[in-house]
Amino acid sequence: MWRALLFVFLINCLAYNARGDIGDKYMGAKYINNPLGEAVKPDTDPLIRYDAFDCVTFVETVLADGNLDKLNKIRYADGKPDFIIRNHFIETDWLKNNSDLVENVSAKYGKVAIRTVTIDKKNWFKTVHNINTNFKPQTVKLEYIPYSNAKNIRVSKPMIVLFVINNPKIRNKIGTDLAIQHMGFLMPDGQLRHASRSQKRVTDIDFNKYINTKVENKNNLGIMLLEIKK
Secondary structure, eight states: HHHHHHHHHHHHHHHHHHHHHTTTTTTTTOOOOOOOOSSSSTTOOOOOSEEEEEEHHHHHHTTTOHHOOOOOOOOBBBOOOGGGGBBIIIIIIIHHHTTTTEEEEETTTTEEEEEEEOOOOOHHHHHHHOOOOOOOOOEEHHHHGGGGTTTTOSSSSEEEEEEEEHHHHHHHHHHSOOOOEEEEEEOTSSSEEEEOOOTEEEEEEEHHHHHHHHHHHHEEEEEEEEEEEO
């Protein structure tokens, strides 16, 4: 009897260790769109906070383990808070400037496709913020797993998951194309841990159930999986 109980205990411990406690302390924190800024104009929101997140700042704060210096290195091209050089776009800024921290490993988990996206930061800054800049359009190719190949994916450690889209309406609204709509953590127990706009808090949801809601819209393409290096 005691051997059976010990076996169950060890299995539970291994399952917990595989999952880890990534983001646990922020569970239930409220969702607020764009909660962080530079604390000065044009974005006077604070540099860091722990009571509220959107999907990006939740992932960033967790990766930084709540440390402001680490968070700044993740959010800004040179680690110094400045609205113009913030990693506004996951596609061209965030992934490139955090390549020492994360790696796209989508191809290890399913048959992949390519989403080509052109980010026009100059037009976006002018359209959305009425700020003149000299940025040139950047085109990148993103490897992702289409939703048809993304069901029943299992990971042995928490991964960052990015949700890939192709929505022409966004281009007309914000002045540039966009390929990444949402992000969170895919946990080893099959849960998606994210700051949810619809639930208005940081929460867990069954990953397969979540992506089943995505395939209903033809503009939703699939997911990218990022391995956390450190």
